[in-house]
Every structure is written in structure tokens, then in C-alpha cells.
Amino acid sequence: MRSRGEAGASAGRPRSEEAHQAILGATLELLAEVGFSALTVEGVANRAGVGKATIYRRWPSKLPLVVEAFGQLPAFEDVDSGSLEGDLKAMLRTFLENFLATPLATVYPSLAAERSHNPDLGELLDPVLKGRRQPLARAFERARERGEISPDINAELAADLVVGPIAVRLFFTGMQIHPDMVEPMIDLALCGLVASPGGTS
Amino acid sequence: MRSRGEAGASAGRPRSEEAHQAILGATLELLAEVGFSALTVEGVANRAGVGKATIYRRWPSKLPLVVEAFGQLPAFEDVDSGSLEGDLKAMLRTFLENFLATPLATVYPSLAAERSHNPDLGELLDPVLKGRRQPLARAFERARERGEISPDINAELAADLVVGPIAVRLFFTGMQIHPDMVEPMIDLALCGLVASPGGTS
DNA sequence: TTCTGAACGGAACGTATAGTATCGTAATCG
DNA sequence: CGATTACGATACTATACGTTCCGTTCAGAA
Incomplete structure (x- = not known):
């Protein structure tokens, strides 16, 4: 055969x-x-x-x-600028640019919804999604190795923290993301990570 | 008539x-x-x-x-515990409990996806969604009035920051949210808010 | 150049479902 | 007790989809 x-x-x-x-x-x-x-x-x-x-x-x-x-749509780029802040800002900026330039903004929710009803799609899609977010998780791991963030911060969780607000606005407010919002979003997420979380450790 | x-x-x-x-x-x-x-x-x-x-x-x-x-599904409860941390933890805990006890986890993505293709649904749904998140936004406003967080923090954005990671996990990793994860999620989000963001102001 | 075989676009077939109309029955009000 | 409306059930029509078949086209082998 x-x-x-x-x-x-x-x-x-x-x-x-x-x-x-x-x-x-x-x-x-x-x-x-x-x-x-x-x-x-x-x-x-x-x-x-x-x-x-x-x-x-x-x-x-x-x-x-x-x-x-x-899988043909652009994902996070693997940037290594030397600092977490630089990595995140670069990645998120190009990611948002991709959202504006490609159908990502509508394709994403559609697949996510179908995924929750269709396990077959999940099995096909999950590795793809994981791969797309890997550069982001890697940036956090590099930051941890550099000592930029506390070693007990979960990189996966931190990645969620950065992507989450974007996803929420995207899904529930109809893509009201202006490029100007990237900076405050990143700042907000960063000060929870780069600032030593002494009060919560 | x-x-x-x-x-x-x-x-x-x-x-x-x-x-x-x-x-x-x-x-x-x-x-x-x-x-x-x-x-x-x-x-x-x-x-x-x-x-x-x-x-x-x-x-x-x-x-x-x-x-x-x-609209019959439970949303955020309006809690006023006196502190932002208390409010958020209480709200998110019951919210996650609702996710486990009701079909919210699958209904949410489904509606969100349809919303992006169907403007009519958006017009009907948006006020409902806004109302559901209002208690959360109010908690941030109270915190700002109390001086718990910097006055130049956008309450809407902050709410996104808290809900975002949950939404991401929910949508793209198939409801892998354990109740144990609520605490670190909130801690992570909180230290970006309660810690005075001097470096970013 | 001619032949072979797979891929091509288009069309036909059978199935399923949305939405409407109609039926006889049941329940409440005057 | 009669009038009126809602009820569940069924039949019907039109549309749209997945799937398969058919004649044609194109690249490589002889």
C-alpha cells in the first residue's frame, strides 16, 4: 500500500x-x-x-x-532582546499587528469555541496552540534564569497573565484593542512580575 | 394593536x-x-x-x-469585603465555583465566537456581558477610592487583567482550572496593582 | 509525438434541517 | 358553559450540505 x-x-x-x-x-x-x-x-x-x-x-x-x-497564521515571534520587558513588548506588539493584519481575531474565538464541543479538534489543535505560545513562555523562562523575576513564578501562568487581557477584550468587546493599549497592558502585567512580590511570597 | x-x-x-x-x-x-x-x-x-x-x-x-x-447563568457577585484582595478572592472563587457547577465554561466561548461573526448577537449580548462584569469593575473603583491602587490605573483594564488568565486557560486549555490556582492567579494580578507602580508612572 | 493515469472543475444525487401551517386537545376567563 | 388562546404533535416546503460520479485537462513515460 x-x-x-x-x-x-x-x-x-x-x-x-x-x-x-x-x-x-x-x-x-x-x-x-x-x-x-x-x-x-x-x-x-x-x-x-x-x-x-x-x-x-x-x-x-x-x-x-x-x-x-x-497553522499558516503568524504566532508569537521568538525574540530575545535581553530583557523580559523588551521581549514582551516586542512580541505583543507584533502579535497585535498580526491581529490587525490577519483574520486571527475572528478565527481564534471560533476555534476555541468549537474546541470545547469537539474533542477531535482539541487533539489536533492543542499542539498547534502550545507551539504558538512557546516563544512567550520561553521569554519568561529566560527572565527567570536571568533573575529578572522570582524563580517561583509559574511561567505558564505568567504567560496567561499577559495574553489574558488581550484575549478578554478580543472575545468580549469585539476587538477594541488600540495599539496604544499595548504599553499599559504590558506595564500592568510587568509590575506584578518584575517587582519582587515580597508581600505575597 | x-x-x-x-x-x-x-x-x-x-x-x-x-x-x-x-x-x-x-x-x-x-x-x-x-x-x-x-x-x-x-x-x-x-x-x-x-x-x-x-x-x-x-x-x-x-x-x-x-x-x-x-442571562439566567450566575455572574460575578457584588461583594464588598473592605479590601480589594478580599473582594477579588471572594468574587473569583464563587465565579470559578459557578464555572464548575453550571454550563458557563462551554456556553461562554460559544457565544463569544458567534458574537464575532454575528453583530446582532453582539448588540443583544454586550449589555448583558457588561452587566455581568460590573461588580468586578466596581470593586476596583472602590479600591481606588480607598487609595489601595494607583488612581491612574484603568479599572476596566485591571478587570481584564484578573479575568484574562482564567479566560485563556478556559478557552484554550479546556477548563484545566483547579481551585488551587485561584490564589496564585489573584496574587499575581494583585502585586501589579497594589504595589505602587513607581517605575511605570 | 503518443499514451497513460491521476487530478481537475462541475454537476447530480440523497439526506437533513429550519421554519411554517394545521390539527385536535387542554386550560383559563367572562 | 361558551369563547378564546396556548398546548404538543405532525406534515409540508424549501434550502443547503456532504458525497459521489463524469467528462476534461495536464504532466510524465515510452
């Missing part, structure tokens, strides 16, 4: 890479416009200008299709 | 309050199980043991039905 490997099947018309990208792009667009559950393979096919069969030939269902499309 | 006011229509069989509650309850259950977009009026009718017409007679569409059902 040969798989559809690059050189295995050999003969025949090769799959169009152009169609591949068109499908993924259309998937992202529709994901942003109508959400995961309202996204249909037919809609993707029409938007991409391909036949439905072309999609079913490559992805068994819309689920892995959506996850692959989501 | 008389409305369906309490004493206006007078004659005829009155609407069953029992059916009303059964419909709202079934709506919440299904909202938690399948999400907003997969929720069907027919499904609600079956679950509630009522006819479809009974639902359409009272709600023009599933949208206001869902919003009304969501």
Missing part, C-alpha cells in the same frame, strides 16, 4: 500547489467571516475556485483542513 | 411558565453540549418536551432565546 508520497505514485497529473494554497486561503477567509461551524466545504471550494472533490481528495474532512489553515 | 401584556389579552389559556423554564433550561443544556451554531430550535423543543411552535410563539428566533437563557 503505497502512500501518496512525493516520488511513490509517480505517474499522473500532479496535484496543483496553486489549488492547495487557494484552498487554505479561502478556508481562512471563510473561517474569519462565518466561523468554524458555518464553514462548509462547498463554500471553500467556491471561494477557492476549485471543485469540492479536490478538497476531499486532500483532506478527509474540514477539521484537519481548518487546523492546517490556522 | 395590543401587546401580549399580562392583563391586556385576558381571555384564553395562559402561557405555561413551566414550559418557559423548561425551554430555557434545555437551551442552556444544548448550548453547552453542541454550541450556539449547532443548537436547533427543534432540538430545544425535543429536550424541553414542548412543540416547536411553542418556542416560536415566544421568541422570534434562537438568538434572543439564547441570550435570555444565558
Whole structure:
């Protein structure tokens, strides 16, 4: 049983890479416009200008299709500026820029909601999400190694602390994030981390 | 044209309050199980043991039905313990308890996602959401009046800071919130607020 | 150049569901 | 006790989706 490997099947018309990208792009667009559950393979096919069969030939269902499309969206960049504050500000700034420039703002909630009802999506999506946030968690770990933050601060939790407010505004107030808000958000989060938490240790 | 006011229509069989509650309850259950977009009026009718017409007679569409059902879920309690830390810990604790005891954890993401694609839902839902978070924002305002936190801290932003990490864990890690995590979460958020942010003013 | 085989876009088929209309029954008011 | 309205149940229509099939197109092998 040969798989559809690059050189295995050999003969025949090769799959169009152009169609591949068109499908993924259309998937992202529709994901942003109508959400995961309202996204249909037919809609993707029409938007991409391909036949439905072309999609079913490559992805068994819309689920892995959506996850692959989501994976093409930009995540946190791995920045190492030398200080936690510098890392966070750089990362969050580009992250917010990505939110403004890509469908991330609407795709994210849609996938998160579906995830809570669809365990299959969770299994496919969770590693992707974890990978996306890894640069952020790494920045906290570097800061801990540098002694910038208390060693007993949970890096995962700290990452949540930084991303959380953004997510909340995003999900519940309809993307009312102005670039000006990044600084106070980071400041607020930072003073809970860089200031020695003597009173709470 | 008389409305369906309490004493206006007078004659005829009155609407069953029992059916009303059964419909709202079934709506919440299904909202938690399948999400907003997969929720069907027919499904609600079956679950509630009522006819479809009974639902359409009272709600023009599933949208206001869902919003009304969501409004029945518990929100933040208005606690005034005298200190910000006490208020936050009490509020967040009961809030998390509510998350464990009600379908909030799955209903929330579902509505948030739909909101980003459906402006009509946003208009219905936003006042409800704002009202739910008001006790939290009020606690911050009281703290500011007491001088517990810097007067130039944005109460809305601070509320986001506290709720954010919970929302993130909830949405993207599948409700991995243990009650034990409440304390460190609050501590982390608090030291950014009660500690005078001299370096960032 | 010709042949082969897989992928292509488009169309057809069967299924499912939303929303409406209608029925006979039940319940309250005058 | 009659009038009026709501009730649960069923049938119906229209739409939309997933899936499969079909004739055509294209790249590589002979």
C-alpha cells in the first residue's frame, strides 16, 4: 500500500500547489467571516475556485483542513532582546499587528469555541496552540534564569497573565484593542512580575 | 394593536411558565453540549418536551432565546469585603465555583465566537456581558477610592487583567482550572496593582 | 509525438434541517 | 358553559450540505 508520497505514485497529473494554497486561503477567509461551524466545504471550494472533490481528495474532512489553515497564521515571534520587558513588548506588539493584519481575531474565538464541543479538534489543535505560545513562555523562562523575576513564578501562568487581557477584550468587546493599549497592558502585567512580590511570597 | 401584556389579552389559556423554564433550561443544556451554531430550535423543543411552535410563539428566533437563557447563568457577585484582595478572592472563587457547577465554561466561548461573526448577537449580548462584569469593575473603583491602587490605573483594564488568565486557560486549555490556582492567579494580578507602580508612572 | 493515469472543475444525487401551517386537545376567563 | 388562546404533535416546503460520479485537462513515460 503505497502512500501518496512525493516520488511513490509517480505517474499522473500532479496535484496543483496553486489549488492547495487557494484552498487554505479561502478556508481562512471563510473561517474569519462565518466561523468554524458555518464553514462548509462547498463554500471553500467556491471561494477557492476549485471543485469540492479536490478538497476531499486532500483532506478527509474540514477539521484537519481548518487546523492546517490556522497553522499558516503568524504566532508569537521568538525574540530575545535581553530583557523580559523588551521581549514582551516586542512580541505583543507584533502579535497585535498580526491581529490587525490577519483574520486571527475572528478565527481564534471560533476555534476555541468549537474546541470545547469537539474533542477531535482539541487533539489536533492543542499542539498547534502550545507551539504558538512557546516563544512567550520561553521569554519568561529566560527572565527567570536571568533573575529578572522570582524563580517561583509559574511561567505558564505568567504567560496567561499577559495574553489574558488581550484575549478578554478580543472575545468580549469585539476587538477594541488600540495599539496604544499595548504599553499599559504590558506595564500592568510587568509590575506584578518584575517587582519582587515580597508581600505575597 | 395590543401587546401580549399580562392583563391586556385576558381571555384564553395562559402561557405555561413551566414550559418557559423548561425551554430555557434545555437551551442552556444544548448550548453547552453542541454550541450556539449547532443548537436547533427543534432540538430545544425535543429536550424541553414542548412543540416547536411553542418556542416560536415566544421568541422570534434562537438568538434572543439564547441570550435570555444565558442571562439566567450566575455572574460575578457584588461583594464588598473592605479590601480589594478580599473582594477579588471572594468574587473569583464563587465565579470559578459557578464555572464548575453550571454550563458557563462551554456556553461562554460559544457565544463569544458567534458574537464575532454575528453583530446582532453582539448588540443583544454586550449589555448583558457588561452587566455581568460590573461588580468586578466596581470593586476596583472602590479600591481606588480607598487609595489601595494607583488612581491612574484603568479599572476596566485591571478587570481584564484578573479575568484574562482564567479566560485563556478556559478557552484554550479546556477548563484545566483547579481551585488551587485561584490564589496564585489573584496574587499575581494583585502585586501589579497594589504595589505602587513607581517605575511605570 | 503518443499514451497513460491521476487530478481537475462541475454537476447530480440523497439526506437533513429550519421554519411554517394545521390539527385536535387542554386550560383559563367572562 | 361558551369563547378564546396556548398546548404538543405532525406534515409540508424549501434550502443547503456532504458525497459521489463524469467528462476534461495536464504532466510524465515510452
